[in-house]
Amino acid sequence: MEKTTHHFHSVSRRELLLAGGAALLLPQWAVAGAQREETLSDDVASVMRSSVDNVNPARLVFSSAHEGERWLAAMSARLSRYVPDERERRRLLTHIQYETVRAGLDTQMVLGLIEVESAFRQYAISGVGARGLMQVMPFWQRYIGRSSHNLFDIRTNLRYGCTILRYYRDRENGNMTRALARYNGSLGQNKYPNAVYGAWRNRWQWG
Template identity: 45%
Template sequence: MFQLDLKNVLRLAICFFCLFIQSSFAGRQQPADPEIRSLLKETVSNASSFYDKYDAEVWLVDMNSRLSRFVKAPDKRLAMLKMVHQEATRAGLKPELVLSVIHVESLFNRFAVSSVGAQGIMQVMPFWKNEIGRPQDNLIDLATNLRYGCTILSHYIKKEKGDLVRALARYNGSLGKTWYPRKVMLAMYKYWYPQ
């Protein structure tokens, strides 16, 4: 028997929403870009951090459209989203939280370097490489930066016993202040929190 739990209700709501959008824009919508469709299909098929392909497709389609204003190339956008989801999941974090931190830290510029030397998409301080005995690591590399950033953020959340405000302030080096956590939370609810 079909059980109406939260996950199924959300799936139904998304289906109805998609049907509504599709019918509302019938005739005005341009055909889907075959390149994006192909990239999305490949990304969904290879997204190992999702429980099923439906969840992968829903999340990737949703986040892909949101990220398009910051990352123009569809292939780079989908590769980034897949890596963010994978590293966030590995570290026990919500991918939307990681996207929010990235939004505030670098505005999705993987080549970003701050005035104090923090590097990459999650603005990781280079001293961490020496702390773990890996001075050769390249923090501009997207996968490396996400692994470091997600691991550090997850550690701070555990250290602060789930207090996200304190953990985010610790991540930013502003423990005791709330301006940075507020920026991240605002980005999450304005741009990245699933509707």
């Protein structure tokens, strides 16, 4: 049974500085929903924890190096509106593609989700405390991670976000619309899933 949490971790100035340096003195706030805190079975939590802890060097996962480079060049051009630096774009896209494939998710759809959640801002914080690119709620650290994990770190945030979205998709028997609504904390409403689908179709479709 789901339960909505009414207590969220506050984000101190010191914590923001530790997470990302002086650029975080004026953090950018994200306008997004939040996953609802719920009780996980021990088996589910264990599987999710293993996924979060499984850290390997990120790499593009394509049938050929040429196809991977073609995808990277195309996505980098599209991402330039959000991330000006080309080297950072390519690094970010490599992480996203690797983590989504590892989680069995559609990379292009997740690009749409990240656009809606944070506009690709690594240090985005929502009004209820969700953090980073995929707007992960800190309570997940208690269930599937560790208190030492930095949710503003790109790899960490993507591993959490993809693991959580995969969990919601499995829970909804493959119904991605309901999984996305759960991810946003708005199950029963289609506004958020439609926004993700819109970003996906308008800017991130591939192939």
